[in-house]
Amino acid sequence: MIGTAKQNGNSVSVYDEKGRYLFSKSGTLIGYTATTVTIKTSSGSQSTYDEKGSYLFSK
16 A cells, blocks of 8 residues: 655655555656556656556556
8 A cells, every 4th residue: 555655856756654665666746545656757648556566557
């Protein structure tokens, strides 16, 4: 489960509810829920990832 997602320069770091690091992706943080993180990529698309950092879909 995702606890928080933080913008760190040009990347987004994602942590679980206990503050443990889960994964990082390059881009700009758009938003997150308990199960997904949405990041704007350098190409301008919005990509959504699950709590394991696996790609789900883009808009």
